[in-house]
Amino acid sequence: MSGILRTTLLLAIAGLVGCKATPPGKFESRMMNFGKHHVFVGNKNQKNPLPDNRNTWNDGKEAFSHYCVACHGMDGQNTGVPFVDHISPPIPSLASKDVQSYTDGQLKSILDNGIWPSGMPGSKGTLSDDELWSIVVFIRHLPPAGSQGVPDLYTH
């Protein structure tokens, strides 16, 4: 290994050790929320083509369980997610006003494309349009916090 490469690696490791994720302050959070709701997340006017009923909710719950529970918990409110307090920006409760105040179209856009700046990835292609719209219905009618237990992947 060359001297320059070794030095670069040592500096990178030293830099990472010094990193610490701290939660954003109130001002930063408000600015980012405003930016996300009014600038970054589009698709405000698209309507959910699926009916808002029990069957769609059940579909949404199932689709949510494939992929989303790892970060959002079975209830969409982070129950049982072990790293929820160690991430910045924090993983929001999907029942929070910040999330619920998005339109259905914006929620679909976030599900499709992810959201910047956060760890939320896009799911377009991984889940079908129908599944993503059904998740929007599930998010609108989340079960009570803690009522769905802990995701399987954290119980083994």
Added chain:
Amino acid sequence: MKMKYMLVPLIMLSAATVPSHWNVRAQEAPRRIEITAKQFSFEPSEITVKKGEPVVLVIKSADVAHGLRFRELNLNVKVDKGGTAEMPFTPDKTGDFVGHCSVFCGSGHGGMTLTMHVVN
């Protein structure tokens, strides 16, 4: 003479019953279409069926568990890993319908579709 009177209605009865018997048989043998499901496509990816003609979609999994769902037609079937499942139905409206894999099967699951053309 008596024999002649018996034969005439017998022949007429046969002529009347045979075609209807064929019709019943035709209804009992719906068209079968074999479809292979694999990550992340259906093969074939498009099929054409006739409105009012009974059909059975035979779904075979070539790898993991899959499903096929036509939401608009209220049809859904799930197939185990490496298994086979059947979806019998009679299309009652014409149009193009897109079915999706209904069992999460990996990163390309959302794009796994089958288009069914229902024609007159």
